[in-house]
Amino acid sequence: MKFFLYHVVMKLNIKNETSRLRSVVLGIANNNGPIPVPEACYDPKSRLHVLNGTYPKEADMIRELEEVAKVFEKYNVEVYRPKIIENYNQIFARDICFVIEDKIFLANILPDREREVDAIEHVWSQVEKSNRIRLPEDCHIEGGDVMLWNEYIFIGTYLGSDYANFITARTNMAAINALKTYFPHKKIKYFNLRKSNTDPYNNALHLDCCFQPVGKDKAIIHKNGFLDEEDYKWLLDFFGKKNVFEIDKQEMYDMNSNIFSIDENTVISEVNFIRLNNWLEELGFTVEKVNYAEIAKQEGLLRCTTLPLIRD
Numbered sequence: 001m002k003f004f005l006y007h008v009v010m011k012l013n014i015k016n017e018t019s020r021l022r023s024v025v026l027g028i029a030n031n032n033g034p035i036p037v038p039e040a041c042y043d044p045k046s047r048l049h050v051l052n053g054t055y056p057k058e059a060d061m062i063r064e065l066e067e068v069a070k071v072f073e074k075y076n077v078e079v080y081r082p083k084i085i086e087n088y089n090q091i092f093a094r095d096i097c098f099v100i101e102d103k104i105f106l107a108n109i110l111p112d113r114e115r116e117v118d119a120i121e122h123v124w125s126q127v128e129k130s131n132r133i134r135l136p137e138d139c140h141i142e143g144g145d146v147m148l149w150n151e152y153i154f155i156g157t158y159l160g161s162d163y164a165n166f167i168t169a170r171t172n173m174a175a176i177n178a179l180k181t182y183f184p185h186k187k188i189k190y191f192n193l194r195k196s197n198t199d200p201y202n203n204a205l206h207l208d209c210c211f212q213p214v215g216k217d218k219a220i221i222h223k224n225g226f227l228d229e230e231d232y233k234w235l236l237d238f239f240g241k242k243n244v245f246e247i248d249k250q251e252m253y254d255m256n257s258n259i260f261s262i263d264e265n266t267v268i269s270e271v272n273f274i275r276l277n278n279w280l281e282e283l284g285f286t287v288e289k290v291n292y293a294e295i296a297k298q299e300g301l302l303r304c305t306t307l308p309l310i311r312d
């Protein structure tokens with residue numbers, strides 16, 4: 001008798017931010033490690049909370065992530081979690097890999113976060129080898145900077161010659177140029193983002209910290225996140241001013257642009273985003289509200305903690 005071992009192949013599919021979600025990786029806060037010293041923080045908001053003595057507690061962040069897991073369960077979304085690495089921050093699954101169409105890119109992430117990529121090997125190893133891609137080492141790129149919008153790929157970057165001085169600059173031109181070669185049929189539009197290592201009110205850590213499309217044709221935008229006014233104007237023009245919800249500095253800091261879409265009519269949002277949630281509900285969206293204010297202290301929110309693998 002012969003036995004055949006069938007290798008299960010995962011067929012990835014992501015073309016935009018809002019088509020019905022079927023499969024996702026959700027970050028994990030268990031064994032997240034001790035409170036870092038300020039110098040070990042790699043974003044200014046975490047640093048601020050360390051300095052103020054308000055750094056989030058592991059148990060609170062676990063509870064918040066479980067609220068999101070429950071929403072996914074309600075919508076029958078398949079959820080993967082990273083394997084736990086002891087004393088390591090694995091909350092922000094978004095940045096460690098990203099999917100474009102049927103390909104998964106293993107991000108060349110900040111060295112402080114490198115081990116996070118191996119912790120989801122059980123996910124990316126299910127993808128056919130030819131669709132698993134690692135760009136050359138000099139191509140810095142993180143998933144929070146990559147946003148798909150049908151024929152467009154929007155990418156956040158920092159173009160300054162002082163790029164190397166910013167631990168908050170995570171995606172460079174080398175990566176953008178490399179991506180172009182994989183997707184010649186797509187229009188790649190990149191945005192020069194404002195960076196600060198020390199002031200979270202003036203830092204767009206990733207593109208999803210100052211912008212995100214929702215629904216079919218709407219978008220959330222924070223003007224000051226863009227270093228070049230032309231980029232902000234381009235987005236206003238692209239979505240149409242009446243379709244754009246503009247957020248102020250405090251709302252950007254609270255991470256209002258970092259909600260997450262389950263489909264074109266349903267989003268997961270933070271319970272305290274009153275103005276945004278009202279706007280969405282008035283437009284007819286279903287808003288699934290969760291507590292995420294503790295996670296937000298590390299300069300990431302719902303989009304940052306999720307890595308979509310399959311949408312319709």
Ligand SMILES: NC(=O)NCCC[C@H](N)C(=O)O
Pocket residue numbers: 042043046092094095143144145205206208209298299300301303304
């Ligand atoms: N897409 C995102 O904006 N991710 C948030 C990452 C936060 C984390 N503290 C970092 O600095 O990498």
